[in-house]
Amino acid sequence: MIVAVKMEVLNRVVAAYNDLMDNKSDQRVKDWFLMSSPLPTLAICLTYVFIVKVAGPKFMENRKPYELKSVLIWYNLFQVIFSCWLFNESIVSGWFHSYSFRCQPVDYSDNPLALRTARGCWWYYFSKFTEFFDTFFFVLRKKFDHVSKLHVIHHGIMPMSVWFGVKFTPGGHSTFFGMLNTFVHIIMYAYYMLAALGPQVQKFLWWKKYLTALQMIQFVLVFLHAFQLLFVDCDYPRAFVWWIGMHAVLFYYLFSDFYKQAYIKKSKKEKAKVKVEADGIKAETKETKLSLLNGFSNGSALSDVRQRMAGAVASQ
Template identity: 85%
Template structure:
């Protein structure tokens, strides 16, 4: 009981005294458990409940829904990216070391609100997976996809609760830019085959996401080697997330593009060799077939039989 009481007291001290008091009354910010419950519900829905409900149903036709949804995400991501720039990045923020401003001045509050809206955007992205399930695109509901979407709201919650601004918002700024590109791709793809044939750059989108995580990793861990008034715990929190997501995305890239390309080349090579073998086989058979067709081969057989009889 004493251990449990210490854990409970430590939790309350962390939530009440060490968090940013400006955000404590904001929606979903009082406790991490509602966000955790939503994330777990999301995973259960897209991996268990959704596929079960769709098992004996036809896929939904969601073309118009997807067009409007992806358009919304492009606009929302563009606004979030603009807010990150207007609140400090590329203007007053330092890429080397940027402490969190916990004051109530307008600029500090603007970046804090931007952080909360970025956190909220992670819930809207759940619909990426929900639409896959409704369309019975179960192969798209991959380990990478579910882990990425399932972890992000919980991860960003801690950022908003303790450091809504400063150094770690570099990740949000980069991520919203990547999402502008990503949802623009999905928007174009939603228009159908007449547009999809021009979307040859999908693998470069995955590469852009990997570059993003490398930049976040380097930007976060540089604080381990300099003096900066920024919580070291969040240096590790952001940095290790970058490592995890880089590993997941690089594994996806290898499976989806490198190994698939090698497999396709091997298949094409096998088809060429098979065609070559069939051609050589036909070439060998052709003289014999021609002989039978003009009677020469049959005459040769008769002469051999006659020779054999005469010798006897």
């Protein structure tokens, strides 16, 4: 009896999954690379986490860090160009001219612009894999402190999250996030490219913390843009309103926590350290002065001076 119930539940789950993939998804993208099932993307994401948290550090354990200066410059330049192209595709699709910021349904037709938008969404999905190399390079350079919880969660989740967007809503309201994200990445990878040029350029890169602030602003805008659909009548899947909105909440929390740890608390610690050192110097100076004054007052310091002068005369 229990086995029969379990089989019935399993059959219903499988039937619901097949119905979702065959009838509820966008049929235009079903034969595109990695779009037939979420399992390959999930496997790639899990492999990424295994590499950067287990296999990579183990591989580098007894090796010297790689320099990779030229590789980093060219990689970040590629990411800047790729992000510029993706941002342009989001503008061509309709943002800032034909798209509505209030409510923008998905165009599932075979209209050339609608198909171009869907292809742009797929390339944005693909860009989440190229971003894995950010972490791979950290591991090869043995900068393990950069492979933080925020970094791994952000890069590990994004391909899976975007896969659902391409599979079910490749266009319309959800592409607002991609448009903002590619704009932020243009600035971010430009910063990393300049930083890779060396100390002669790095001294001018005082604006790193503002990149994190920009990313936090991005998530606030995505949150507001997504959840506004809960209060208006719009032909857009409510499930994806929650999907995108909750991602924005998660990433805002992670990035704000990183900002506090990396900049606010670090700044307070540095100020406290400077104050402690200054107080120590003042205390030491005061103690020296008191000791000297005390020596002259009880005659010991004057006696020491007389003894040294007598010794010098005797040696002559």
